[in-house]
Amino acid sequence: MNEKISKMLCKRDDTLLACMRVINTNAKGIVFVIDEERKLCGVVTDGDIRRALLEGKDLQLKVGEILKNNYVYADYDESETEMLNKFNGKINIIPLVNERMEVQDFLECAASIRIPVAKPELSGNEFKYAVEALLSTWISSNGKYIPEFEKKFAEYCETEYGVAVSNGTVALHLALVALGIGKDDEVIVPDLTFAATINSVLQANATPVIVDVEQDSWCIDPNEIEKAITPKTKAIMPVHIYGQPCDMDKIMAIAKKYNLYVIEDCAEAHGAKYNGKKVGSFGDVGCFSFFANKVITTGEGGMCTTKSEFLAEKMRILRDHGMSKSKKYYHEVVGYNYRMTNIQAAIGLAQLERIDALLLQRELLEDMYNEELSEIKSVVLQSRNIDKRYKINWLISILVQPEKRDFTIEILRGDGIEARPFFYPLSKMDIYKKYTFSNKNSLEISKCGLNLPTSVDMKKESVIKIKKVMQQIF
């Protein structure tokens, strides 16, 4: 028997004091109790001993006297999932026994989170293509996967051109620069979004103008956009937040009326549709992210989509140090290195092959959540099927009473379930608040919102478990 295990064991007729000494040396807060034949017969935690003493028991009492028979252990015949399911917020060490009930080892739940909010799904050709990219030795930003990924992604988005870049934030910045937006220009952004949206505007030296969102969709409010327009306004940056498409009919009509550019932030909405048409195909440029928690991933990565050959070409030049396409090492504009690598594109292509299946699985998960959580009256689920919008599921998003939101997240975490609060409204952060034009719904939504685990391999049991935890709170 190894030393690690021997430090975890006590005999049934050892005293409570002796057990406490063992716990003190193993620093795990628990001992496994064995009988004369070395078979496991129970576990005792430091809490159990404390409670025994408080009940007036003596330190010389034999530990066998306080053993309960409903302790948890695992054996080698169980699957990993069965073993993992034995952990909960309270139990985080489990003895592992052989067929004679002898303790061989123990399982420890090191990271207390077992159901993460998101995790990438890489079970298709990701590995194969990435290895092919490596074997080809084209590991930087030349190689066959980049143009192929760009072409197929543009097709998927029902538009003409794709320009692959290093991440979603630089996709936004590249679009702004390619459209000539900079100093003295204003760009309208929603209050409820991830900070990359507004950061890209500031990085382009333009002035962001923050406007409120719609109450039902949580997306930028077209009426607020129109009110915020000034002679300096050059562009609107609608964000399809948490997979929900913005009201593109109204936004495109406003853009036309006032002669403004539209840059869609599609980082959370791959495959979402408005009026049957994919997001990223409405505006002058659509910007996507392939960060690890997004609908499809390349690790880090992003893409600009556009119908304009001119813009695509301009973005390609800016992406590659502003270098002339015809005259090598002659620079026409001050550019950037925003390129994606061939290895990333290889992974992206494999992800794209399965995007519809992945989205479908996410939708089934949404169905499960809707079915279970609709039993809890005070939980509001993200709206589906608002007028012409077909949303996709990036992260399952719900609203609860604001005073219970953070508590809910904590309780879920105690049960190994990761949940996270919505983004802070931009207008509530010191560095951005001076750009606020309007906010109201955004404040309310942000205070009440949380995202629940949304990995495609999630089981119904996990959703039911989440419901049960939430039922206790509400």
Ligand SMILES: *Cc1c(COP(=O)(O)O)cnc(C)c1O
């Ligand atoms: C993730 C995200 C981005 C930025 O993407 P990165 O690839 O992480 O740079 C931009 N906008 C929104 C709304 C996002 O959610």
